[in-house]
Amino acid sequence: MSDDADDRPAEPAENISGGPDGGGESVVPGDAESAESRAEAVVDELGEMYWQKAYGGQDAFECLVRTILSQNTSDKASQPAHDSLMSRYGGDETDLAESLADAAQDELAETIASAGLYNQKSETIVRLANHIVDEYGGEDGFDEFVKSGDPDEVRDALLEMKGVGPKTADCVLLFAGGRNGVFPVDTHVHRIARRMGLAPADADHEQVRQAMEAAVPGEKCGFGHTAMIQFGREYCTAREPACLDGPEACPLVEYCDQVGVDELSGEVVDPSEVVADD
Structure with a gap:
């Protein structure tokens, strides 16, 4: 294994699940040969191929919005939608949740059109924004809750929000809350973990998450998630691995x-x- 981080490819410049906007700092590389499980060894190898970071620090509500935009589409499509949304509704002196709670849904849908499913996503975003304002007083209160609240309580609260599924909740916990031991499962992680035998072949997304979180040390779960996504794009594709x-x-x-x-x-x-x- 190489000790030189420069040997690994740079993170994608536009990648909401990683890249410079993913937050966090580099961590000490793991050693696959001393891994205590095959899943941990896989994550260590992926970290050597791509990157190893401890995540956290993103604004919780913006992270929630970004993840909603990424649902059922690619980063290439969702990133411009996020940029357009922030340009129209964000700003240094603006509470993004309050701004989006007051947004006209048709205008928001037009703004995020590149992300696909824009009518559904705009409805979800406006509804979530109103909930965040009513329940937490705006984006700052929500950010404090995500970053300092009990992780199980935060996850439960997120999952109670209509339009927020397990992967979205876990991404908020990871990228905003910086929570160790959180391994979000998207379509790539779900496919690869079962194909490799790291989780049962018939496991659903939640069962894959449980299997990976049980077998991978908490501090490695974040980069395991992002690196496995990249591996799924480059090597372990759905139709032509x-x-x-x-x-x-x-x-x-x-x-x-x-x-x-x-x-x-x-x-x-x-x-x-x-x-x-x-």
Whole structure:
């Protein structure tokens, strides 16, 4: 393993789940050879391939909005929507929650159109903004709650908000609250963890989260999440994982059970289908 962080690729400049806007500072690299679980070894290897950071520090309400915008779309599409929203409704002297609570939904929908599902997302954002103002007095009160409140209580409160699912709640806890032991599960993490055998093949998103958080030290969960996303984009894609080109094509092949991947036939199915066929 290299000790030189410069050997790893730079984080994407536009990446709401990482990059310079992801918050946090670099942490001491882990050593896969001394990992206490295969999941931890995978995370250590991913950290060497990409980056290792301790996250936290983002504004909680803005983080919530960013994550809503990212739902069912790519960073490439959601980042311009976030930038447009902040340009129109944000500002140094502006309470973003109050501003969005007063926003006309049709105008907000037009502003965030590049993120897709803009009518649904604009409705959710306006509703959440009103809730944040009514319940916490605005973005500062919400930020204080997320960063200093009991993590379980914060997560429960987030999940009670209509339009906020587990992945969104966990991203707010990680990127705003800086909470160790939080491993958000998006579509990439869900696919890779089950394909590699780090979680049961038929596990849902919550079960994958529980499996990863149980097997990966808390301080490694944040960069494990962001690096696994990047690995899913570059190597372990849904339809054409790199291992189809041979074991040497995937840097993590030694850790992978390749559940649902048939190298000989080239067939790739969701890991859950393997369980269904048994």
